[in-house]
Amino acid sequence: MTREISMGQAIHEALFEEMERDDTVFFFGEDVGEAGGVFGETQGMQQKFGAKRVFDTPIAESMIVGAAVGAAITGLRPIVELQFADFVSVAMDEIYNKAAKWRYMHGGLFTVPLVIFAAEGAAGGAGPEHSQCPEALFYSAFGLQVVTPSTPADAKGLLKSAIRSDNPVLFLEHKALANTSGEVPSGEHLVPLGVADVKRSGSDVTIVAWSNMVLRALEAASELAADGISVEVVDPRGINPLDMDTILASVRKTGRVVLAHEAAVTGGPASEVLARITEQAWDWLQSPVKRVGAPDIPMPQSIALEQRVVPGTSDIVAAVKEII
Amino acid sequence: MSDSLALYEMMVRCNVWEQKLLWMIDEGLVSGFFHAGRGQEAIPVGACSVLREDDYLLYAHRGIGYLIAKGLGMEKLFGDFLANSAGTTGGLGAGIVHIAWPELGILGQSGTLGGSFPIATGAGLSAQYRGTDQVVLTFFGDGTSARGTLHESLNASKLWNLPVIWLCENNGVGATVANERMLANQDVADLALGYKIPAVTVDGQDVEAVQSAVQTAVDRARNGGGPTFIEAKTHRFRGHYEGDPQLWRDRDELRRLRKEKDPIVLFADRLVADGRASADQLASITTSVRAEVDAAAELALAAPPPADDRIYQGVYA
Numbered sequence: 001m002t003r004e005i006s007m008g009q010a011i012h013e014a015l016f017e018e019m020e021r022d023d024t025v026f027f028f029g030e031d032v033g034e035a036g037g038v039f040g041e042t043q044g045m046q047q048k049f050g051a052k053r054v055f056d057t058p059i060a061e062s063m064i065v066g067a068a069v070g071a072a073i074t075g076l077r078p079i080v081e082l083q084f085a086d087f088v089s090v091a092m093d094e095i096y097n098k099a100a101k102w103r104y105m106h107g108g109l110f111t112v113p114l115v116i117f118a119a120e121g122a123a124g125g126a127g128p129e130h131s132q133c134p135e136a137l138f139y140s141a142f143g144l145q146v147v148t149p150s151t152p153a154d155a156k157g158l159l160k161s162a163i164r165s166d167n168p169v170l171f172l173e174h175k176a177l178a179n180t181s182g183e184v185p186s187g188e189h190l191v192p193l194g195v196a197d198v199k200r201s202g203s204d205v206t207i208v209a210w211s212n213m214v215l216r217a218l219e220a221a222s223e224l225a226a227d228g229i230s231v232e233v234v235d236p237r238g239i240n241p242l243d244m245d246t247i248l249a250s251v252r253k254t255g256r257v258v259l260a261h262e263a264a265v266t267g268g269p270a271s272e273v274l275a276r277i278t279e280q281a282w283d284w285l286q287s288p289v290k291r292v293g294a295p296d297i298p299m300p301q302s303i304a305l306e307q308r309v310v311p312g313t314s315d316i317v318a319a320v321k322e323i324i
Numbered sequence: 325m326s327d328s329l330a331l332y333e334m335m336v337r338c339n340v341w342e343q344k345l346l347w348m349i350d351e352g353l354v355s356g357f358f359h360a361g362r363g364q365e366a367i368p369v370g371a372c373s374v375l376r377e378d379d380y381l382l383y384a385h386r387g388i389g390y391l392i393a394k395g396l397g398m399e400k401l402f403g404d405f406l407a408n409s410a411g412t413t414g415g416l417g418a419g420i421v422h423i424a425w426p427e428l429g430i431l432g433q434s435g436t437l438g439g440s441f442p443i444a445t446g447a448g449l450s451a452q453y454r455g456t457d458q459v460v461l462t463f464f465g466d467g468t469s470a471r472g473t474l475h476e477s478l479n480a481s482k483l484w485n486l487p488v489i490w491l492c493e494n495n496g497v498g499a500t501v502a503n504e505r506m507l508a509n510q511d512v513a514d515l516a517l518g519y520k521i522p523a524v525t526v527d528g529q530d531v532e533a534v535q536s537a538v539q540t541a542v543d544r545a546r547n548g549g550g551p552t553f554i555e556a557k558t559h560r561f562r563g564h565y566e567g568d569p570q571l572w573r574d575r576d577e578l579r580r581l582r583k584e585k586d587p588i589v590l591f592a593d594r595l596v597a598d599g600r601a602s603a604d605q606l607a608s609i610t611t612s613v614r615a616e617v618d619a620a621a622e623l624a625l626a627a628p629p630p631a632d633d634r635i636y637q638g639v640y641a
Contacts, residue, residue, distance in 0.1 A: 063476035066442020106424035107413025108638025166641035
């Protein structure tokens with residue numbers, strides 16, 4: 001049994017179900033209490049679970065994430081919200097050095113089961129500090145898991161797995177996907193962290209896409225099918241753990257690769273995957289690998305300019321045609 | 325042993341342990357990556373003496389008194405500095421920053437100074453959430469009090485009435501720079517006033533004064549009275565790290581401090597003057613502690629180094 005629901009609803013369900021299942025799970029962050037979260041993800045949660053388990057914090061991102069680390073190493077499973085994913089930089093020490101490394105540097109004596117929930121991506125004029133997709137910053141945050149769902153089913157299943165994970169997880173929901181809808185299984189639905197999903201099967205070219213760009217890649221694949229080009233779309237569902245086996249299997253099948261994400265090309269998620277493909281699948285490549293991403297600039301605030309920066313379906317189609 | 329002799333013994337233990345470690349540094353067995361705690365023993369010993377085993381500790385990097393006084397085996401401490409399998413981190417860590425022991429509430433230390441403040445807040449939040457009466461004792465230096473994380477954490481701890489004790493060891497110098505050139509206000513306890521957190525300043529060379537102040541704070545926290553801020557004014561007898569030439573320091577003043585402000589000597593004198601102990605009793609405590617420390621060092625020195633695959637263990641759960 002499945003139902004068609006939005007990603008926002010899927011996330012809502014995941015949070016409510018996990019809060020009900022495990023009373024060591026609790027949620028805190030800016031505007032998440034009565035207001036229900038700036039993106040509505042905690043709507044009704046404080047009313048249902050009480051102010052002890054869902055509460056507002058001061059505007060203090062370092063404290064929010066660091067407190068989650070402190071709560072996690074003393075037996076709880078906190079979920080903290082950073083609102084805009086750009087704010088990871090305010091709490092960078094707490095994410096990069098504390099959440100990610102506390103277990104390792106203290107000899108594996110602790111587990112750090114926390115989720116950092118943040119909304120990423122361009123959403124219509126939010127400006128350079130409220131529109132970024134920062135996942136690739138965390139390739140080197142060894143100890144941290146980073147998840148980027150593209151469908152409501154993935155969002156629900158990945159978030160539930162993230163909450164149950166004994167590792168710290170940065171969960172990045174793209175703002176533009178909140179109102180997209182899709183089939184989500186009824187009842188318990190878990191998606192394991194670190195398993196890529198082949199969203200569409202094909203034989204001529206592989207598009208590896210993240211988050212919002214998975215939808216654009218699927219549109220591109222449909223357009224290209226009309227030209228007789230068979231496209232496989234692989235969604236890594238995050239950057240760590242990174243399921244290179246699934247990506248490499250697809251590359252070996254098609255011999256051609258386009259990598260697509262909303263973050264700027266330089267230092268974006270594709271850079272590391274491209275490096276691994278050349279190291280591990282060079283012999284199968286029939287043409288150079290192409291990257292599709294934003295130009296190397298901060299996101300402009302003007303909506304018109306923002307829409308020129310965010311890669312679109314036509315950019316992906318053009319990239320595929322260049323290498324086919 | 326009486327409580328006051330136990331305090332004395334614990335301070336001696338910290339000092340003798342450190343002397344042994346300095347010997348290990350001289351012998352090339354341990355890196356010089358150590359920030360000696362000589363002169364400040366009264367603070368961790370007095371403070372930890374009123375904690376329960378299940379209370380939480382986030383420690384600072386000056387000396388190892390916090391850990392010995394919280395009950396951690398001295399051979400484990402040596403093992404962490406020797407970077408071998410006797411250490412709490414099983415040979416991964418090589419010094420003060422990495423030591424932890426969850427069973428004793430020792431939550432570790434943040435390598436970035438000030439990184440412990442939010443974690444202490446979270447541990448306090450956790451105790452409150454779980455409905456226990458555990459308290460969190462957080463040590464930090466005056467230099468670290470300049471971090472913004474302290475502001476965020478003081479605010480939250482008062483706002484949420486968390487059982488956290490903020491204990492600043494103010495030795496007048498942050499690393500190698502005197503506080504006159506670092507802090508707009510060198511009376512660090514004043515920071516707490518801005519958050520309406522009860523604050524007290526104590527003589528950090530007086531182990532009983534520290535004990536009494538922390539006892540009041542612990543009672544307040546356990547009874548739901550929220551956080552307390554304690555500033556212990558103290559003196560550092562050695563450099564920031566071993567090998568620090570301390571060029572900023574007046575040698576005569578340092579000699580005077582060592583002579584007049586040694587917390588162990590001051591306490592010994594008081595115990596004898598009060599008739600709480602005889603000089604012979606105190607001397608025999610030192611003798612037995614030396615034997616205890618030597619035995620711990622011997623155990624740790626005999627432990628094997630970690631295997632190469634140790635580097636891959638514990639990245640993820």
